[in-house]
Amino acid sequence: xxxxxxxxxxxxxxxxxxxxxxxxxxxxxxxxxxxxxxxxxxxxxxxxxxxxxxxxxxxxxxxxxxxxxxxxxxxxxxxxxxxxxxxxxxxxxxxxxxxxxxxxxxxxxxxxxxxxxxxxxxxxxxxxxxxxxxxxxxxxxxxxxxxxxxxxxxxxxxxxxxxxxxxxxxxxxxxxxxxxxxxxxxxxxxxx
Amino acid sequence: xxxxxxxxxxxxxxxxxxxxxxxxxxxxxxxxxxxxxxxxxxxxxxxxxxxxxxxxxxxx
Ligand SMILES: [Zn+2]
Numbered sequence: 001x002x003x004x005x006x007x008x009x010x011x012x013x014x015x016x017x018x019x020x021x022x023x024x025x026x027x028x029x030x031x032x033x034x035x036x037x038x039x040x041x042x043x044x045x046x047x048x049x050x051x052x053x054x055x056x057x058x059x060x061x062x063x064x065x066x067x068x069x070x071x072x073x074x075x076x077x078x079x080x081x082x083x084x085x086x087x088x089x090x091x092x093x094x095x096x097x098x099x100x101x102x103x104x105x106x107x108x109x110x111x112x113x114x115x116x117x118x119x120x121x122x123x124x125x126x127x128x129x130x131x132x133x134x135x136x137x138x139x140x141x142x143x144x145x146x147x148x149x150x151x152x153x154x155x156x157x158x159x160x161x162x163x164x165x166x167x168x169x170x171x172x173x174x175x176x177x178x179x180x181x182x183x184x185x186x187x188x189x190x191x192x
Numbered sequence: 193x194x195x196x197x198x199x200x201x202x203x204x205x206x207x208x209x210x211x212x213x214x215x216x217x218x219x220x221x222x223x224x225x226x227x228x229x230x231x232x233x234x235x236x237x238x239x240x241x242x243x244x245x246x247x248x249x250x251x252x
Contacts, residue, residue, distance in 0.1 A: 012226070027252075052250075054246060055249045056247075056249040056250065059247070059248065059249030060248070060249065075204070082217065093197065096197075097195070097196060097197045100195060100219065101195025101196055101197035101198060102195055102196045102197075103196050103228040104199075105222050108227075108228035108231075109228050109229075109231035109232045109235055110231055111231060111234075112231075112234070112235055112238060115238040115241070115242075119241075119242065119245055119251075120252055121252065122251075125246070126252045128242055128246065146208070147227050147239075147240060147243035147244075148243050148246060148247035149247065153209065157232065164209075167208075168204070168205050168208050168209065169201075171204060171207070171208055172200070172201050172204035172205065175204050175207075175236050175239060176200060176204070177237055178239055179232070179235050179236055182235075182239070183235070
């Protein structure tokens, strides 16, 4: 049976808007991207059998809109402004490692129980989004370009005006921060 | 021998660039003896899978 696309689109709109806001951190630009996505979706004539396949299709359109917006923006993530993001990361690093750079006994990573099972739970994704949202803005921009929008680091350098080595350091800090956030707010409570 | 802090940097870099041979060897030796870093490597792999899933609209 074919999906009622109009009503599904309205039901999925908040998901699309959250997705766009996370990537763009600009309510106006996020709204524009979602509007354009909904318009493209209404004009499209594909038939979908499930909400999940429809959502996958919509997110793919939205991602392309977001990528276009990012490519159209001026280089605003100057290396100097990334320095503002660094203070908190140094604190995290100090709390994780001892003076010789080894894990503190209480922070040494353990096993995460069954991540695939977590991926099936809406509650996990709420935590995941909150963790992304807590990243400092410039760090978040670089990380999401890389891991969610699928840019190669070379293009991230070009679009943001930072060096490759700076980009790799920013990505490392983002992963370290997100890993710690997921550990604390999700996996420590799931059979940990 | 690498510290865990240095090892976590290399484990992130290997997701973004090809490691030099010396970096690969250093990391492999470290992972051989350090369970914490071996777990860290799996966890940032989970993080990458989660991002892919999120970015392709595959969330429930
Ligand atoms: Zn280690």
